[in-house]
Amino acid sequence: MNYDPGDLIKIKTKDKVYKGIYIPQKGNSLVIKLESGYNIGIDKKKIKKIDLVKKHKKTKKKTKEIKQNKKLPTISILHTGGTIASKVDYRTGAVHAEFSPEELLKMFPELKDIANIKSRLIFQMFSEDMEPEHWEILAKEVKKEIKKKVDGIIITHGTDTMHYTSAALSFMLQNLPVPLLLVGAQRSSDRGSSDASLNLINASYFISKTNFRGIAICMHENTEDTSCLILPGTKTRKMHTSRRDAFKPINDVPIAKVDYKKKLIENIKKIKENKEKFKSSISFEKNIALIKIRPGFSYKELEFYKNYKGIIFEGTGLGHLAVSVLDKHTKEHKKTLEMIKKLSKKMPIFMTSQCIFGRVDMNVYSSGRDLQEGGVVPLEDMLPETAYVKLGWLLSFEKNQEKIKELMLKNIAGEITERTQANEFL
Amino acid sequence: MNYDPGDLIKIKTKDKVYKGIYIPQKGNSLVIKLESGYNIGIDKKKIKKIDLVKKHKKTKKKTKEIKQNKKLPTISILHTGGTIASKVDYRTGAVHAEFSPEELLKMFPELKDIANIKSRLIFQMFSEDMEPEHWEILAKEVKKEIKKKVDGIIITHGTDTMHYTSAALSFMLQNLPVPLLLVGAQRSSDRGSSDASLNLINASYFISKTNFRGIAICMHENTEDTSCLILPGTKTRKMHTSRRDAFKPINDVPIAKVDYKKKLIENIKKIKENKEKFKSSISFEKNIALIKIRPGFSYKELEFYKNYKGIIFEGTGLGHLAVSVLDKHTKEHKKTLEMIKKLSKKMPIFMTSQCIFGRVDMNVYSSGRDLQEGGVVPLEDMLPETAYVKLGWLLSFEKNQEKIKELMLKNIAGEITERTQANEFL
Numbered sequence: 001m002n003y004d005p006g007d008l009i010k011i012k013t014k015d016k017v018y019k020g021i022y023i024p025q026k027g028n029s030l031v032i033k034l035e036s037g038y039n040i041g042i043d044k045k046k047i048k049k050i051d052l053v054k055k056h057k058k059t060k061k062k063t064k065e066i067k068q069n070k071k072l073p074t075i076s077i078l079h080t081g082g083t084i085a086s087k088v089d090y091r092t093g094a095v096h097a098e099f100s101p102e103e104l105l106k107m108f109p110e111l112k113d114i115a116n117i118k119s120r121l122i123f124q125m126f127s128e129d130m131e132p133e134h135w136e137i138l139a140k141e142v143k144k145e146i147k148k149k150v151d152g153i154i155i156t157h158g159t160d161t162m163h164y165t166s167a168a169l170s171f172m173l174q175n176l177p178v179p180l181l182l183v184g185a186q187r188s189s190d191r192g193s194s195d196a197s198l199n200l201i202n203a204s205y206f207i208s209k210t211n212f213r214g215i216a217i218c219m220h221e222n223t224e225d226t227s228c229l230i231l232p233g234t235k236t237r238k239m240h241t242s243r244r245d246a247f248k249p250i251n252d253v254p255i256a257k258v259d260y261k262k263k264l265i266e267n268i269k270k271i272k273e274n275k276e277k278f279k280s281s282i283s284f285e286k287n288i289a290l291i292k293i294r295p296g297f298s299y300k301e302l303e304f305y306k307n308y309k310g311i312i313f314e315g316t317g318l319g320h321l322a323v324s325v326l327d328k329h330t331k332e333h334k335k336t337l338e339m340i341k342k343l344s345k346k347m348p349i350f351m352t353s354q355c356i357f358g359r360v361d362m363n364v365y366s367s368g369r370d371l372q373e374g375g376v377v378p379l380e381d382m383l384p385e386t387a388y389v390k391l392g393w394l395l396s397f398e399k400n401q402e403k404i405k406e407l408m409l410k411n412i413a414g415e416i417t418e419r420t421q422a423n424e425f426l
Numbered sequence: 427m428n429y430d431p432g433d434l435i436k437i438k439t440k441d442k443v444y445k446g447i448y449i450p451q452k453g454n455s456l457v458i459k460l461e462s463g464y465n466i467g468i469d470k471k472k473i474k475k476i477d478l479v480k481k482h483k484k485t486k487k488k489t490k491e492i493k494q495n496k497k498l499p500t501i502s503i504l505h506t507g508g509t510i511a512s513k514v515d516y517r518t519g520a521v522h523a524e525f526s527p528e529e530l531l532k533m534f535p536e537l538k539d540i541a542n543i544k545s546r547l548i549f550q551m552f553s554e555d556m557e558p559e560h561w562e563i564l565a566k567e568v569k570k571e572i573k574k575k576v577d578g579i580i581i582t583h584g585t586d587t588m589h590y591t592s593a594a595l596s597f598m599l600q601n602l603p604v605p606l607l608l609v610g611a612q613r614s615s616d617r618g619s620s621d622a623s624l625n626l627i628n629a630s631y632f633i634s635k636t637n638f639r640g641i642a643i644c645m646h647e648n649t650e651d652t653s654c655l656i657l658p659g660t661k662t663r664k665m666h667t668s669r670r671d672a673f674k675p676i677n678d679v680p681i682a683k684v685d686y687k688k689k690l691i692e693n694i695k696k697i698k699e700n701k702e703k704f705k706s707s708i709s710f711e712k713n714i715a716l717i718k719i720r721p722g723f724s725y726k727e728l729e730f731y732k733n734y735k736g737i738i739f740e741g742t743g744l745g746h747l748a749v750s751v752l753d754k755h756t757k758e759h760k761k762t763l764e765m766i767k768k769l770s771k772k773m774p775i776f777m778t779s780q781c782i783f784g785r786v787d788m789n790v791y792s793s794g795r796d797l798q799e800g801g802v803v804p805l806e807d808m809l810p811e812t813a814y815v816k817l818g819w820l821l822s823f824e825k826n827q828e829k830i831k832e833l834m835l836k837n838i839a840g841e842i843t844e845r846t847q848a849n850e851f852l
Contacts (some may be wrong), residue, residue, distance in 0.1 A: 009766050025792060027799055041795050125756075128746035129795055132722050133755035160743035164721050240745050241784030289727075292718040292740070294814060295590050301715075304730045314718070317586035317666050320554035329559035330551075356782070358667030364465050365453060367554055373453055388720060 006056030009036040011042055012049040018042060019053065068116045073151035073208050074238055077104065080134075081125040082158025088177055088231065108197055110260070114204045127158025127165070127184075132284040132392060135168035139282045142173060142180060146278065152207030154200070159184040159246065162217060164237050166391040168284070170215045170413035175276040179207045181218040181230070182416065195220050195244040204230035205260035213274040215413075216255055227259040232269075234386045234415035237356065239246045250356060251381040251417055260425045283396035285309055287402040290388040292354055299336040302343065309347045310391045310404075312339040313376065314384045317361030319351040320367045323374070337374055344375025348404045351376050353385040358416040359419065377405050380416045390415060432482030437468055438475040443477065444468060494542050499634050501541040503530065504567055506560075507551040508584025508610055510706055528703045536625055536686070540630045544576065544633035552608075553584025553591070558710040561594035564703075565708045568599060568606060572704065578605045578633030580626070585610040587673065588643060589662050593712070593815040594841035596641045596659040601702040605633045607644040607656070612670045621670040622645050628654035631686035639700040641839075646670040651691060653685040658695075660812045660841035663782065676782060677807040677843055711735055711821035716814040718780055719747040725762040728769065736817045737775045739802065740810045745777040745786030749800075763800055770801025774830045776817065777802050780809040785845065803831050806842045816841060 003009050003022050009032065011018045018040060020032030029041030030050075035331070064223050073339075100121040105112050122141050123134060148344065157165060168180050173180075185196035203218035207230075215233035222245045232252050240246035257266040289305045292314040309321060315321050323337040324330060343349060351371065353360050359381040362368030369412040379387050389414070394404050409416070429435050435458065437444045444466060446458030455467030477788040489748075494500075504802050508836040527545040531538050547566050547665060549560060564581065571579050592608050592734040599606075611622035628643035632654075641659035648671045650836050666672035715731045718740040731737060741747050750756060771774060777797065779786050785807040788794030798804070806811050817837070820830050835842070 008428045025795070029795065029799075031795070039790055041789055123752075125752050126746070126750070126791055126793060128719075128742045129748045129750045129752060129756055130721050131748070131755045135721075140776065153803075158743075160746055161721050174512055221765065239745065239779050240781050241781045241786060243784065246781065246784070286722050288722070290718060290720050293554075294716050294718060294811070295556050295561075295587050296712045296714070296818070299841070301730070306729070316554045317584075317664065320586055322555045322557070324555045326551050327554060330555055333555065343786075350781065353667050355664050355667045357665055357674065358669065358672070360667060363467055365552055367552060368450065369453060369457070369467055369594070385720070392722070 003052050003405060005055060007052060008054040008056070010051040010053050011047055012051075013042065013046045013363065016049065018344040021262070027044050039246070041340065049090040053240040064375065070114075072113075072115050074149070074206055075117055075152045075154060075204055076150040076214055077119040077146045077156065078119060078138070078156045079119065079121045079146070079156045080123040080127070080130075080154065082127050082160075082162075110197075111204055114201070114208050114260070117148060117204075125158070127161040129165045130158075130161055130165065132168070132286055132426070134283050135165055135172065136284060138165065139169055139172040139280065140252070142169065143280055143282075146177060149246070150178065152204075153181070154203050155180065155182045155198070155209070157184050159186055159219075159238055163238055163247070163383075164389055166215055166217050166236065167386040167413075167415070168231040168384075168393065170415075171390055172282045173278075173280050175274055175278045176214050177274070177278050179210055179212050180215045181207065182216070183218050183235075185245060186242060187222075188333065195225070198225055201227055201365075203259050206230055206258045207266060209265050210256070210271070211273075212271050213345060217247055218258070220326050221257060226261065227257055227264075229254040230256040230258060230335065232414050233389075234413050235417075237383060237385065245264045250383055252414070253348055264277065281397060284392045285395035286310070286392065288392045288395065290314065292384075295322070295323075298319065299332060299339045302339045308324070308342060308347060308348075309345045309395050311343065312379075312384060312387045312391055313349065313351045314354045315351050315360070316354060318358075318368060319353055319362045319371075320365065320366055320379050321371065337370060340371065340376060346390060346402075347377050348391070348395075348401055350387060352382055352387050354384070356383070357369050363378045377408065379408060380419070382415050386415050427711060427796075428828055429476070429478050432491075434480040434482070436475075436477040436479050437473055439472045440466065440474065447482075455745075461830070468599065478803055493789065495538075498541050500576070500578040501543055501578045501630055501633055502571045503527075503543060503545040503580045503582065504571070504632045505547045505551070505582045506549040506556075506562070506584070507642065507810070508553050508586075508588075508812065513707060521783050525600060534626055536623075536627045537630055540634050540686070541577070542626070543630075548645070551584070553587040555586055556584075556591065558594070560596065561591055562708050562710060566593055567707065568595065569706055571676045572603060574659040577603065578630075579607070580629050581606065581608045582611050582626070583608050585612060585645075585664055589664055589673070589809075590642055592643050592659040592662065593809075593812040593839075593841070594819065596841075597819040598708045598815055599641065599704075599706050600839065601700055601704045602640050602705050605636055605638050606641045607633060607718055608642070608659075609644050610667060612646075612672060621651070624651055625654055629684050629686040632656055632682065632684045632691060635691050636697070638681060638697050638700075643673055644684070645673040647683060653683055653690075654685065655680040656682040656684060658823065658840050660839050661809060661811060661843075663811065664790075676809055678840070679785070687734045705717065707819070709822035710818045712818065713819065714738070714785060714818045716810060716815065717739065718810075722748065723749070725758060725765040732769060732772075734773060735772045737769065737815055738805075738810060738813045739775065740780045741777050741786070742780060744784075744790055744794060745779055745793065746796075747797065747803050749793050749796050763796060766797065766800045766802060768810070774817070774821075774827055774834070775802045776813060776834060777804045778808055778813050780810070781810070804835060810843050812841050 020034045023031045024032040163226040187194045217231040221229045235252040239248045288310045360378040362378040453459040485689040613620045622722045643657040661678035665674045712738045766834045786804040788804040
């Protein structure tokens, strides 16, 4: 092979010619990054010819010392990987550690007028590969930064599971003395339409100016490249596979809107003063399930989880699943209810809704009441993903079942909105 | 007990007094319907006293013959139950068969100027209890109505799984010669804020005036009680637990907007003439799974499905799940990929996204490519619920795996939108 990672190459197959940057990958496909920013894999067997168009130039690493500006706050950026860091990942092959403060300031020069930037690489992974153990590591790294008395923390993160991580950190680290923002990108930094820069700069600007303390997500407000939203850590969800404004608050409003170019921070929620002492409880019980209900769901699927420690259902509508026996096609429903009763004696079982928006209410219809009598506890307007994370966290240190049910229904990190007249149908 | 179903009663507990309509229910709670329309269950042990406030008056059934107006089209209403029929269900206890054409016209007198109404009770069940067998029965009943040459069909249906049923009917019954609308209600007919009436009348009005042929859902456009949307049968989802405008089109636009009071029908999609012959294929293979991925997902959960006939994944982001081994916490990911490879030799496996909105794209990142090499087929912008229904339907008559993969990616009933420049990020 006469080409290296980062080289611009031209690939000829029988019918087509592809031009793009070579990305080394195992497997039967040769992968290049097209000019559009998307990657394409071409079956190696179908390749007729490969030409080198332009050799990749390795930029020399100049470690110019960055001067600290004492008037500016200090922000610590913890990198975990994902699309926001993919410029480095793709262009240069696998040289991960280049995401240094120097490199960052070269990529995003606006940052140096906003804050003194410190930066550390924690992981280099796409977020779909993150496990609860990574949440624990990340929480411990955040604690270290807090001890160093930084003014704020940014975690760069893949977008796939960013809302799971933000929920996990929200429970593991309570009453944070600084703002912590998770920032991702839906388009990699080497694409014209990348949202990495705006999300990162707006996050830094927000941290430098706000009184907000706690954990939130900072992502595009809309498809225009102007403002970002600061979104609640336990009530946000990735609601689109590819749009830059994929992250939406669910059953809640954004904390604030930020547009650094206009020097604008608009608080949407009233920012409460944090008087409680910072506390951490960093552990997670992985033996828990998140089960999405559907027509055709069988009690046998439920039986599989009999040795688990807890279950979150993603029921239909107001929090239902099939438990009524009405005709010959619903006979198995009896077994489902029996199985739930059996399991609920051994582990806590909770209900959320696959509608995503709205609040569960298991008092309206008979199946909801049957399920409650069977031991299932409805979780108000909590997101299924947040409920899953909260349960795994609680079970890792609390063994009393009644206490767990009580704590699941207690608002700890903004995950439950109290039902009021005004938000009855929220 | 000196009270009957439907009686207005007053219940005294130690601290509170409740007033509402008595609904007979098994279990340890006494259930009443409050004036707000919501039901409440009161622990029988805590009840101190029950007083009868007002005896329920049984309305005598007058079977006045309905005159057919030959100028009006004929609409057949097939009842399956759910909130839209709950006036009968709750007030009178369990007298289900009262939902006759006479009763309907008494409840919704507007209907008689729109169409000649025929009506049959197919099921009396909440939709969370529906099984794929009920979809089959319903499809056969629709076929009977078509043979009778009615001008349109309405299916009243619980809202919980209405979008699963509409998808199932869309595959089982193709090139329908008449419009078929599924209609539900989020608030029961005996509540002031009920949406039952508007949804049913707008559906009838739309059927009486439209050239649309096929299967769709008719529900409130917004929280005002004016217009309804006609929503695509395979691209609609219940997106709120309780709001009247809970049903939203996903990766698609509504077919039309209807407001019968204004005599308005606004076609949003171009209505295509249906030249193909009506065909039906009414069967379903229940041994299929819909698996939602999450951090902490284990290959052992996947192993449980080894004797199933097919799997739909609800992956993260563009269609991912954890398959990369990066550190000691991701070692199990190797087993996940191995398990997928093993299962995909025996059954077809497909990928959709838990983001709900947007299109999966498994060529952008390495885990997507690894999964594709492992046999997972990405399903474009198809909804997870629709993909599940389509797979069960296909597997019930097609055994060839390659053919199934081909048909899953072929747009049969509007379930896939072709990717174009204009909708690249849709």
